Amino acid sequence: MLSLRQIRYFIAIAETGSVSAAAQAVHISQSTLTTAIKQLEDSLGAVLFSRHAKGMELTHQGHQFLRQAHLILASVDNARRSLQQSTDDVEGELNIGVTSLVAGYYLADLLARFQKIYHKVKLRVIEDERDYIEHLLVSGEIDVGVMILSNLEYRSALNTEVLTYSHYRLWLPPEHELLELDSIGLNELSDQPLIMLNVDEMEERIRHCWAGSGVRPQVSMRSASVEAVRSLVSAGMGLALMPDMTYRPWSVEGDRVEARRILDISETLDIGLAWRRGGARNPLIDYFLPVARESLPARQAAMG
Incomplete structure (x- = not known):
């Protein structure tokens, strides 16, 4: 047992x-x-x-098992706190670093949930590129990062915990010829114009998905905006390989965007938490981690 x-x-x-x-x-x-x-x-x-x-x-x-182990302890800790301590007793300032892609899809829900429970804690959020957020974590200038963990450079200096995995899917406009196929592989994309998302090191991650396939992506456009990519795809300007967490079936113009899995791609984009390993740390981290563990996976599940 x-x-x-x-x-x-x-x-x-x-x-x-x-x-x-x-x-x-x-x-x-x-x-x-x-x-x-x-x-x-x-x-x-x-x-x-x-x-x-x-x-x-x-x-x-x-x-x-580490993912489940954290969830188990988070549930036990939350239950204990609910019985032993009023959240009114928790005060201080928590410094959070976040990368831009994660900020757009996870941050508002997470911070709102935390602030509702610990309303006396002041939150300070810094949004920047992954390498800078990593630098701030290692130097102790921020307490915890909510970020893409796939590209971390100083992993040995940080504790990390993946909260959710986002698969990649191909975005297509309605009635595109590839939608008629039972399955789509990278070979079917060799002559297709692609729109590349180039924020939060996504171009590097997406190109890594193509590595070893023998197929060279035909990039026709680049954008740092997910909404721009969505609109361009729905308008028939090209296809896009995107992480599942960013998918919505409609562009801002109200046009449909279809999404399909690619057979050749099993990689995921790993989203989670990072905090400095060793040394003194802000005790508020121990209140933040359980809330993050409970909220981010639920959001991802709801997105399907």
Whole structure:
């Protein structure tokens, strides 16, 4: 049977990358921690860590369980707070960094939810490019980032947690010839004009989806605006490969936009949280993380 203690120990190792550092963080012996993790793996029937000379690294199953482990502790912590502490007692300032694409689709809901619960906390939000937000996180100038995690440069200096995965889909205008196909692959796009989204390093991510396919995208236009891409596609000016989180079936002009999965693309755009690893941190982060864990996946599910 799983215990909350085992889950906390598991998260400690996942965040520190080593048994010794995790044991210090949770104030137990290394042998006790190792035994607890072995019991957890046996109970789950899964290998959560790969062990090597430099420490412990999450396996694919470990990454999957980490998401659930955070949700479990968030639910328990929220239940405890609701019984033990009035949110009126929580005050201070929380500095949040966000990248522009994430800001447009997640930030308002998340901040509104947090502010409704912790209305005495002052929120300060900085929106900028991923590399600058990362710099501010590592230097301690902001407390937590809500951002695309796929391109992080200083991952070893940050704790990260993926909250939702956004698949890529092909946007097409109504009655496009490709809509008649049962399935669409990248080969079918070799002679199609493409409109490229080039905000938040999206062009790099989208081009990465094409890598190894042998097909070279025929980019006819670029735009930093999702709405511009949507309008151009609906007007028949080209197709676009876009993350699912940005999809809406109608342009601002009221024209229809269709979306289809591409067989060759299994990659996802990973959206989540990042905060500095080690050292003192703003205690308000511990109130923000559970709210974020509960709100972002729900929003993504609602978008289908």
